Amino acid sequence: MALEVKEISKQYGSFTALHPLSFTLENPGVYALLGTNGAGKTTSIRIILGMLSRNSGEVLWNGKALSPVTEKVGYLAEERGLYPKYKINEQLTYFAKLRGMQKADIEKSLAYWFKRLELRGYEDKRAEQLSKGNQQKVQLVAALIADPELLILDEPLSGLDPVNADLFKSVINEQIEKKKYIIMSCHQMPVIEEFCKDITILHHGTAVLQGDLNDIKKSYGRVNLSVKCDGDVLPLAAECGLVPETITPDKLTFKIKSEDQAKTLLNKIIASGMPLVHYELREPSLHEIFVEHIERADKEAGRSDEV
């Protein structure tokens, strides 16, 4: 199975909300759709889900046009929505029936997810009586109740406390283990790094970076050096031609041109007899890559928007 998004675009009058966008999920796993606010992530997702008409392109599932109405697709929207006055089990049953599920399967699935997401006891409560976190869990149940093959998660962890965030992460991991195809949009870069293999970064409706996250990072090399010593390391760094990017009480960080620069600084620290507390040479984080590409795109387009 595979999901192919081919050259989809969206135009509102003279405004282009999404320039032709393509990506493929050839294997099960999590694909990240990243971008600044208004970059076109939700538009892309809505086009994939068939909610929104597109001006060009196609979305294929196993080589055929994807129809979320007939295929098993789960969606956790960024803007959460439940009927505030209706009972939780009634509305989840309704959503499951719309997905074509039979009563017995619905009851079985609901029992499992209520237990798994620690929602037991809330079945007969109205949505408005639940906390925000529990409402989010109910939303996740709505997305997963029909055991979808393709799952689209738009900001799945926003607004969750650390305990519930871990619970959601464990569910996402389960879905990965079950070989599901997942598209995730999230502003928390560490979460993306934790789950996603491939990424697309959108900015103003255009894909500014696409590919395998590890390959992208490797292409940058280990250019981030962070150091902490019990003493003033700045003169030694200056001798190596290094200017700190950030200085915090915790550490100093430098952008290095080559790994030899880092080795030279390390040798100087050891030679000086200064106690070394922390030394790390690493690839850029996704956050750094993201910011760099957005800034570069803005610069190229002559924009001065803040990221």
Added chain:
Amino acid sequence: MKLGRDTYGWKNVFAFTFRQTAKSRAFKASSVIIIIAVFAMTLLAGILPGLIGSSSGSDGNIGGDTEITLKNIYLADTTGITSGADYEIIHDTYKVNVTDCGKDADITALTEKVKNEANSLLVTIEATDNGYDICASRPGDGSVSTDMANSFGELIKTYFDNIRLAKAGLSAEQIQAAFRTSAVYSSVAGEPTENQIGFIVKMIFPMLSSLILFMLIFIYGQMVAQSIAQEKTSKVMELLLTSVRPLAVIIGKILAMGSLALLQFLMIIASGVLGIAVSSPVSSMFVDSADATGVSANQIITEIGNALGGFSPAVIVLIIVVFIVGFIFFALIAGLIGATVSRMEDLNSAMQPMAIFGIIGFYLAYFPSSFDGEEGGFLKLLSYYLPISSPFSIPSALLTGAIDITQALVAVLVLCVFVVLMALLVARVYEQVILHTGNRLKMSDIIGLARNK
């Protein structure tokens, strides 16, 4: 557009919307209020004439639940016409003795006697220049009421008139024919005859039926808009649209709300029929006789039936069809309006144009229907064929016989054409409108979307 795919899931939307709305306090409360109000109104309409009639004095009838306190009637017929008549039937029926005191009876003595004798009545018959005077004198102790004295006086008069006419040589059949009542009706030439009740029914019925239909169609249309706007603003719509197409959502909602409106419409009819049915026995509990007034519940029903000359099963079916099609027309507009708003606060202002058109439609349906004959002919025609007024005008026009079934069918077909056109517009733009956020879309935006699709 593949219709099967686009409408897949409407049954689930219908079932869920119907169940949740029917379970809501608002629906339950409005249903109870409607049932009680309609039942009470029709009940009052049935018993009020009886109550008013009973309090207005003599009614010419005897009995009912009132105890007959009269024991003796002394008849002094100075004309001698009733001499030798048999009053046995009065004794057998009312346990009242009638004593014929003869044509030469001493009326002064009899008056003194009745004055001092409880439960007695003196009936005197005297010839006058113009005819006859019949006077019923009762004791002053209150043992015989005025109504009762009048009633038995009427009874003796009936005896007197019958005997008088028989003695004049009329046969029993001729006497019966002479006493048969007659009523006067007026009408516009070529139009059905009218009496007072019929006139009132023709005046009030179109207004009431138009008003009820307007309220139901409008309130439930508003509920469609509210339901869609709520799903859109609470973001439930995004979740729904992963499983069904927007068209299925609007179809399911319109049919669910339409079914609930129809249910309340039937409740109104059932409550009204029940109210009229029980009004006769209820009114008899308060007055001597429900029929005493001459305007009994049965008579009202008969008169309404006469006034609503077009009443037939085919007409009822057609009225239900008009109601459904009319509701769909307004609900499609309401659904589209509900989809254009991004905040619930905007819904009322967004619905205002539809409310104005609805009110124009209601008055267009009501006013021309109150004109006689050919008056207001153009406005009447307009009200039958304009989609904003035809759902309110056709039912009453059918029932009052203002239009026949063929004319109504043509009007329904015209309404259906407008419904199809509206459905095509909705299907064309609804998908784009439903996910629109930000400023409320205006009519020009919607037309633009329809053109650009």
